[in-house]
Amino acid sequence: MSALSHHVVIGSGIAGAQAVATLRARDPDARVTMITLSALHCYKRYDLPRIFRGCRDWRELLAQPPSYYDDQRITVRRATKVANVDTSRGMIQLSHNEEIRFDTLLVASGCRGHLPEELADYKDLIHRFSTFQDAMTVARALPEGGRVIMLGGDMLGLDLARTLIDTGHRVTLIAGEHTFWPHPVTVEQRDRLMGVLHDMGIEVVDGETVGGGIAAIEAGPPGMPARRVVFRDGGDRYGDIVMSFFGLVPSVEFMLGAGLDIERGILVNPSLRTTDERIYAAGDVCQIWSDQERSYRFFYGWKNVRAMGDIAARNMTGAAEAFVPAQDEGLAITPEGQIHSPFWEYE
Amino acid sequence: MLGELPVRPEGVEASTRRAQPVVVSEDPRDVAWVRQNIPCQTACPAGTNVPAYIHQIMERKYGRSYETNREANVLPGVLGRVCSRPCENACRHGWAGNGEPVAICHLKRVAADMKDAAHRITEQLYAPTGKRVAIVGAGPAGVAAAHDLSLFGHDVVIFEREERPGGMLRYGIPVFRLPRDVLEVELHNALRLGVQLKTGVSIGSGPNEVRVSALLQEYDAVLLATGCMAATRLPLRGAWEGREPTDELRDVEYGLDFLMQMHRGERKRVGRRVAVVGAGFTALDCARVAVRLGAAEATIHIRTAEEYIPVTHEEIFEAKREGVRIKGLRTPVGLRTDENDRLTGVEFCQNRLGGWRAGGRRLAIPIEGSEFVEHCDTLIIAIGQQTVNQYLDVKPEIDRGGYVRIADNGMTSVPNLFAAGDFVKGATTAVEAVGHGRRIAQRIDTWLMGWTRRREAVRIAPVAAPLRSRSFDFIPRQAMPVAALNERVRKSELEVETGLDEPVASEEAKRCYLCDLRYEIDVDRCIYCRACIEVAPRNCIKLIKGVEPGAAAGYDKLVETAEWNQVAAIWIDNNECIRCGQCFTACPVRCISISRCELVQVDV
Numbered sequence: 037m038s039a040l041s042h043h044v045v046i047g048s049g050i051a052g053a054q055a056v057a058t059l060r061a062r063d064p065d066a067r068v069t070m071i072t073l074s075a076l077h078c079y080k081r082y083d084l085p086r087i088f089r090g091c092r093d094w095r096e097l098l099a100q101p102p103s104y105y106d107d108q109r110i111t112v113r114r115a116t117k118v119a120n121v122d123t124s125r126g127m128i129q130l131s132h133n134e135e136i137r138f139d140t141l142l143v144a145s146g147c148r149g150h151l152p153e154e155l156a157d158y159k160d161l162i163h164r165f166s167t168f169q170d171a172m173t174v175a176r177a178l179p180e181g182g183r184v185i186m187l188g189g190d191m192l193g194l195d196l197a198r199t200l201i202d203t204g205h206r207v208t209l210i211a212g213e214h215t216f217w218p219h220p221v222t223v224e225q226r227d228r229l230m231g232v233l234h235d236m237g238i239e240v241v242d243g244e245t246v247g248g249g250i251a252a253i254e255a256g257p258p259g260m261p262a263r264r265v266v267f268r269d270g271g272d273r274y275g276d277i278v279m280s281f282f283g284l285v286p287s288v289e290f291m292l293g294a295g296l297d298i299e300r301g302i303l304v305n306p307s308l309r310t311t312d313e314r315i316y317a318a319g320d321v322c323q324i325w326s327d328q329e330r331s332y333r334f335f336y337g338w339k340n341v342r343a344m345g346d347i348a349a350r351n352m353t354g355a356a357e358a359f360v361p362a363q364d365e366g367l368a369i370t371p372e373g374q375i376h377s378p379f380w381e382y383e
Numbered sequence: 384m385l386g387e388l389p390v391r392p393e394g395v396e397a398s399t400r401r402a403q404p405v406v407v408s409e410d411p412r413d414v415a416w417v418r419q420n421i422p423c424q425t426a427c428p429a430g431t432n433v434p435a436y437i438h439q440i441m442e443r444k445y446g447r448s449y450e451t452n453r454e455a456n457v458l459p460g461v462l463g464r465v466c467s468r469p470c471e472n473a474c475r476h477g478w479a480g481n482g483e484p485v486a487i488c489h490l491k492r493v494a495a496d497m498k499d500a501a502h503r504i505t506e507q508l509y510a511p512t513g514k515r516v517a518i519v520g521a522g523p524a525g526v527a528a529a530h531d532l533s534l535f536g537h538d539v540v541i542f543e544r545e546e547r548p549g550g551m552l553r554y555g556i557p558v559f560r561l562p563r564d565v566l567e568v569e570l571h572n573a574l575r576l577g578v579q580l581k582t583g584v585s586i587g588s589g590p591n592e593v594r595v596s597a598l599l600q601e602y603d604a605v606l607l608a609t610g611c612m613a614a615t616r617l618p619l620r621g622a623w624e625g626r627e628p629t630d631e632l633r634d635v636e637y638g639l640d641f642l643m644q645m646h647r648g649e650r651k652r653v654g655r656r657v658a659v660v661g662a663g664f665t666a667l668d669c670a671r672v673a674v675r676l677g678a679a680e681a682t683i684h685i686r687t688a689e690e691y692i693p694v695t696h697e698e699i700f701e702a703k704r705e706g707v708r709i710k711g712l713r714t715p716v717g718l719r720t721d722e723n724d725r726l727t728g729v730e731f732c733q734n735r736l737g738g739w740r741a742g743g744r745r746l747a748i749p750i751e752g753s754e755f756v757e758h759c760d761t762l763i764i765a766i767g768q769q770t771v772n773q774y775l776d777v778k779p780e781i782d783r784g785g786y787v788r789i790a791d792n793g794m795t796s797v798p799n800l801f802a803a804g805d806f807v808k809g810a811t812t813a814v815e816a817v818g819h820g821r822r823i824a825q826r827i828d829t830w831l832m833g834w835t836r837r838r839e840a841v842r843i844a845p846v847a848a849p850l851r852s853r854s855f856d857f858i859p860r861q862a863m864p865v866a867a868l869n870e871r872v873r874k875s876e877l878e879v880e881t882g883l884d885e886p887v888a889s890e891e892a893k894r895c896y897l898c899d900l901r902y903e904i905d906v907d908r909c910i911y912c913r914a915c916i917e918v919a920p921r922n923c924i925k926l927i928k929g930v931e932p933g934a935a936a937g938y939d940k941l942v943e944t945a946e947w948n949q950v951a952a953i954w955i956d957n958n959e960c961i962r963c964g965q966c967f968t969a970c971p972v973r974c975i976s977i978s979r980c981e982l983v984q985v986d987v
Contacts, residue, residue: 153703330753
């Protein structure tokens with residue numbers, strides 16, 4: 037690539053971090069810029085449950101020390117919001133009206149926790165767990181031995197649940213269609229998996245058997261735990277905090293004016309290229325065309341995401357490689373009676 | 384509250400600025416300025432003077448605001464609830480870097496809801512002409528045209544097939560989105576100027592039907608405004624190719640029929656798992672009605688993606704809150720049934736996105752070999768609507784799309800026969816129908832009278848001081864309050880959006896940039912001190928060496944320069960300007976003036 041090339045990566049998660057490393061390695065003279073909403077450098081989001089094991093210093097979670105980016109001549113624009121991408125001019129417009137020109141762009145802006153629209157009224161009473169700041173807020177709000185009411189129960193949530201149980205907290209799971217997301221599970225598997233969760237010490241409430249779900253979430257009355265979840269059949273549960281784990285939704289809002297193909301995520305071909313030949317997407321934000329399945333689909337898990345960051349960066353610098361899933365997606369129960377998910381295996 | 388109205392800076396008196404008279408200009412450059420600089424009004428198919436009515440709300444003059452709306456659109460309370468809001472898509476506040484568009488539609492409703500109960504309607508009546516006009520169809524286009532034609536002094540008779548007027552507004556939109564009392568009042572007001580309404584009258588060639596040819600003989604002009612009242616058929620393939628599923632399966636029906644039958648009073652039923660195919664308001668309405676009728680699952684299947692469907696984000700959000708799910712990139716290709724001819728599922732094929740269609744929509748391209756089945760027990764088809772021409776016993780020229788062709792004067796190829804609204808344009812929106820009905824009414828009047836009686840002009844009035852404060856720019860868009868979810872299901876006709884209250888409406892109104900204000904620098908008095916540039920929040924005040932006419936007769940091409948020896952003027956770029964008034968306040972020699980530029984209709 038030309039020494040004048042400017043590669044820009046939006047997002048500082050696993051895909052973005054891998055991409056800037058690959059870009060630097062393959063195009064030593066180019067300008068490489070990473071733009072991120074996060075105030076922190078790339079950190080291990082999968083390790084956030086460690087906060088409940090006492091790891092509360094953000095530096096321990098960083099994927100690379102800050103000096104790494106200086107050494108690699110990678111410009112990191114932290115706490116910076118992208119407002120729009122003007123593909124006709126090759127410009128990224130930031131929310132403070134600054135514009136950044138790009139030659140190639142990788143969108144690796146990731147996902148955020150999905151809160152179902154029917155719970156939107158209660159969002160101020162629900163804790164999220166997407167960022168380090170979210171995790172610290174939860175850790176501060178949750179007393180020792182306190183109870184978490186977990187709504188949904190996707191695999192990120194269940195990963196946190198097992199840490200919470202290990203650290204002496206209590207967890208009530210309000211299960212529903214998003215439990216075990218993104219794994220597809222059959223009815224038979226689901227019953228067995230619920231049994232395992234119960235054996236792990238999680239109180240499992242089937243959302244369908246309590247009148248079809250949640251009627252309200254309220255602040256608890258004085259002298260009671262801080263939150264009350266009311267079910268449609270009139271029953272309720274008290275907890276110190278309520279957390280939502282209903283899967284992820286891609287963060288693509290800033291790309292809506294760019295003219296790219298977007299369904300839920302940004303649609304890319306197997307080379308991770310969007311409908312604009314200068315723009316690629318990687319990680320949880322993209323839906324990749326699958327020739328086998330004849331459809332666009334998401335691939336989750338840190339190995340997949342890292343592989344996408346690498347492939348996208350390689351293709352941005354002249355390669356023509358297709359993404360191949362780097363991990364299986366099966367959910368199983370081990371002979372020891374424990375849940376085994378590839379999404380829980382991370383470095 | 385974020386800020387109050389700005390106070391005039393100390394020592395600055397409006398009277399010391401150059402006095403300007405109110406002028407009415409027909410100069411095309413002024414008209415072009417309005418078209419370019421008031422994007423909401425330009426985008427509104429009815430041409431509503433949005434900044435004016437929002438400013439009147441800011442002043443808590445709700446009745447006047449309602450009347451400002453009514454000058455362009457006789458159904459403000461209706462469209463304040465169901466408009467597709469092209470104005471908000473164009474709003475300068477929604478441009479990149481400016482935040483979210485003003486809630487223009489919600490404010491329209493505020494004007495309607497908060498005006499006095501004894502509000503006096505203002506109408507500008509012409510003397511009776513003795514001309515008689517028949518209008519076929521009492522939908523939004525027909526009603527808007529009837530109102531304007533009656534103002535022009537013509538005797539108008541509307542023929543409506545249904546028992547009640549309103550067309551799709553009454554029979555196609557659920558009550559939870561449009562309460563019928565609001566519709567009734569505004570229809571009554573629109574038609575009370577002597578319009579004769581004949582409902583339950585079918586136009587056609589049958590024994591008890593009125594023929595269009597007979598109307599043409601009896602009236603000076605006949606306007607067809609029958610909309611798009613036939614559902615678009617669903618093209619299936621395989622075993623279902625060429626068959627009409629609604630003829631064979633009781634679990635399949637068209638969304639238009641579903642809603643119309645319900646609003647005529649029929650009791651509708653749906654299964655537990657309802658699939659809706661389609662991507663417009665009708666599809667969304669059908670799914671939301673299905674939830675209220677007890678469906679455990681209501682899923683809308685769309686060919687492209689949620690981002691590209693012509694429905695407001697708020698409607699999608701509320702539908703999802705009610706439990707409606709939306710699944711994209713799929714085209715229905717077949718049906719699955721059991722041995723009793725009961726529907727068990729819909730077969731789809733996967734799509735990929737193709738190119739762009741008009742209006743920001745996308746093409747969908749089916750992928751061969753990607754078929755899959757979604758299980759359901761009710762299918763509602765809402766993929767579009769078409770005109771019905773069979774009732775005509777005259778033969779106007781029809782275009783390739785099946786729509787009647789009209790000339791510039793609104794007339795079809797049949798003398799004295801005019802057409803308006805969706806019947807001409809295909810299925811659009813209520814506001815487009817109102818706007819088109821209004822335009823065709825004016826053309827009919829011109830044709831009937833032999834000359835144009837009203838013409839567009841720009842009223843330019845001086846404004847003493849800025850009407851906004853910079854702090855208004857930081858007010859977030861105010862959310863529309865909605866009814867509780869459990870209440871919506873319990874009372875299926877409960878209006879979902881409950882309306883902004885007065886303090887919230889006032890805050891939202893402050894957000895409007897008031898783009899009808901034109902800020903100008905008097906170059907003869909400017910001392911080039913740059914004070915205005917220093918305080919400008921955006922790149923809105925420019926050093927220029929020239930101004931060139933643009934394509935639309937306006938001065939819209941500023942030739943900027945960074946060289947002082949080339950500067951011919953300091954110029955306010957009204958396209959970038961957010962009317963904050965900072966420059967006006969900062970100017971030490973008071974050479975910046977403000978004028979309000981409004982499109983008005985003047986008598987010729």
